[in-house]
Amino acid sequence: EPEVTQTPSHQVTQMGQEVILRCVPISNHLYFYWYRQILGQKVEFLVSFYNNEISEKSEIFDDQFSVERPDGSNFTLKIRSTKLEDSAMYFCASIERSASTDTQYFGPGTRLTVL
């Protein structure tokens, strides 16, 4: 069964450093998402991406964040200058066509720890 993959599974970085989190969505899916989950809290939407551009973003997704689909398979989230409060689990997800009818499949997550 096709699945969303994410690398790395765990990333440790120093405050102020840039990190890139990588995701490979399911190949025939059209919509891609990034979410974060601070430990013990709910899943928060960051950004959705369709047709090579951002379709929606939340208040959390400020200028420190950017997303890219550099080739036909990868979908990346970059945090330019990490802060302590960026420590969280980051989930990538994808859906095939439509958010109201299609299941959103999640990757296993990348745990980001900012020291």
Add this chain to the structure above:
Amino acid sequence: AQKITQTQPGMFVQEKEAVTLDCTYDTSDPSYGLFWYKQPSSGEMIFLIYQGSYDQQNATEGRYSLNFQKARKSANLVISASQLGDSAMYFCAMSHLTGNQFYFGTGTSLTVIP
């Protein structure tokens, strides 16, 4: 504005018993989807069940069923014959046709007692 509400931060159920996890939602969009995900301690998000706003019947997937009451805007998850492996966080989520964004509730922690 809070779009998905899960009022039970923690629930306990005896093994082999059924349990209902509550979820209410708020939307003015006539076309939406409702989802439940399970998040075990390992952290991954596992899709359990989906209900479309136009579906006439309640969704079922094995031991999971969704009690969809559209007028009340509720989408409760029923787990029958609970197993120890069901112990996890459970998140209710809603999607809209417009915007393609998913909204998650705060989750319910379920503990199955042997």
